[in-house]
Amino acid sequence: MSEQPVEIQPDRSLEEALLAAIAQDDAAEISALLEPLPLADALREILQLEADDRKKVLTLVPPALAAHLIEEAPHELGASLMEALEAARAVEIMDELDSDVQADLIGDMEAVEAEAILSKMDAGDAADVRRLAEYDPETAGGLMMAEAFWFKDTQTVGAVLREMASDDHDVDRYRGQHPYIVDENGAPIGVVSLRGLLSTKRSARLTSIMIEPMTVGVNASLSELEDIFDKYPFLGMPVVETDGRLVGTVSREAVSYALLERAESESLKLQGVVGDELRSMPTWLRSRRRLAWLSANIVLNIIAASVISAYEATLTAVIAIAIFLPMVSDMSGCSGNQAVGVTMRELSLGLVRPVDAFRVWLKEVSVGVINGIALGILIGIVAWVWKGNAALGLVIGLALAMNTILAVSIGGVVPLLLKRLGQDPAAASGPLLTTVTDMAGFFFVLSLATLMMPWLV
Structure with missing residues (x-):
């Protein structure tokens, strides 16, 4: 110094x-x-x-x-x-x-x-x-701390209090847990309150004041833990192995933090940011992670651009169509992202699984038809009034309606399919949805315009 x-x-x-x-x-x-x-x-x-x-x-x-x-x-x-x-x-x-x-x-x-x-x-x-x-x-085993506050079922209240008062017993490390009582095999058979220990005769056995504990297995999912802590006011719960042995405790705080981390991670992945990126990290590492997503997006956007190239003659003949192309793709993409968000939420809560893909699709199509028609009518009227051409309004309105139905179908179902294939639904759904809605939106607008060319020029 x-x-x-x-x-x-x-x-x-x-x-x-x-x-x-x-x-x-x-x-x-x-x-x-x-x-x-x-x-x-x-x-x-x-x-x-x-x-x-x-x-x-x-x-x-x-x-x-x-x-x-x-x-x-x-x-x-x-x-x-x-x-x-x-x-x-x-x-x-x-x-x-x-x-x-x-x-x-x-x-x-x-x-x-x-x-x-x-x-x-x-x-x-x-x-x-x-x-x-x-x-x-994202299981009880992965979130638990190995430190568990336990005593044997053969001990007395007095012995436990003396042990807790000794310098060798660090009570603070247990984060306010109540002591668990375990049998000879290490399985939790009871839990006692600290108040109960202090108000009971020192000669009493722990088994005489304990109550039956609620436990969770090491493989309990984050969603299951969230449900338990929502239902019960516990600050923590004992975690047991498949053979019933006490192996740790999982706290309400750890579950809440894990849920927050998952929500943040999924939000970042949908925006193309993978991992816990912070600006204090090495520049090369941050650049490499971002490029991995952006490079893939270049390929996908080339595919979308090829659709426009195929209809170059139509665009040249009716240049006003170019004004509405980004509107159709962007509005459909927003509808698709809403569907992705709902599916990701239900996946995290355990409310849907990959086998529910068809049921999810039916529900999203219902919403897509209603919203597609409403949005199509709205943008069709705008195009008609703005450019003075009813046929143009019909083309743009139909294209947006069809693309909205397609977008919500993809947004609702693709995360489930990616989950089934073992891929990260949050990281892949966004780029895939964006590319398909762009490509399909361009195709719908330009193909309909080609069919109705006599009324557009």
Whole structure:
């Protein structure tokens, strides 16, 4: 530590003070600057630094503060920050985190860096992290923390209270869980309240004051967990393996965060952004991810443009049609995106499955016919009044009506078909819908115009 601490002048910015402290390797000063800030603000300050300075900050500050900052960051960003550290330092930070957060970070790291950290962790903790990382991240197993607050069914109230009061028992790590009672096989058979422990005779057995617990299996889906926490006021629930053993607990907070993450991820994927992109990430990585989607879109748009090329003579003869082409494709695309949104929502809630594709299609066609006719009449009247040609209004109105029906059919059904094929419905539905509605919209307008050419010129 520097013998001359950094003096912060009243007109000096926090960034300048932080950079000065980093330059002097002044761990105490860096901590003093960051600790008073809300975690989100402290993380923001760190992310504005160069990569080497970020690494230095996370190396110099106390492990607990570094852990709070890592936990505040999105998982992928937190993992990249941890990967940049020396393995020994990363382990110090990991020791301050709960097992569910540890598993999330390890799951987002490159295999080599993850193994380097796990190899230096306590063997038991590393085993817990490896086990948690094997579960699907959107199941109870993937969301649970391995730390469970449990006691044996043979223990008395007094023995439990003495154990909880001992220095060896860290009650805070259980996030306010009620103690679970397990049998000789490790299966939860009861749960007791902390109030019940304090108000019961010390000689009483735990089995005399416990009530039967509600448990969830490790493979319970995120949607199932959402339903349970909506129905019951639990802060957390015990998670059991297929053989009934208690293997962890899943909290209401973890489920709520996972639901928020899923909604954000699906929204970003529909816009062509894959992963937890942040502007603090390497420019080349961000560019590569975006190009993967944009490059595919070039091919799809060339296909759509080829339709226009095939009807070049029609466009030349009736140039007014060009004005309405983007209107037809854009309005149909909006209708299709509405259908995609509803299907993605119902998929996330478990209300529809790929086998329901035909039923979903029937329902979307019903809406598509009504909306298509309404929108077609509206834009047809606009085209007629604007250009003074009733035939043009009929062409544009019919094209929009037909394209709207097609768009909602694709938007409602394609996510289910992609799910059936094992593809990401959120990432693929958007580009596919956009291209097909553009191509079909151009085709409907130009082919109808070609048929009605005598009345258009």
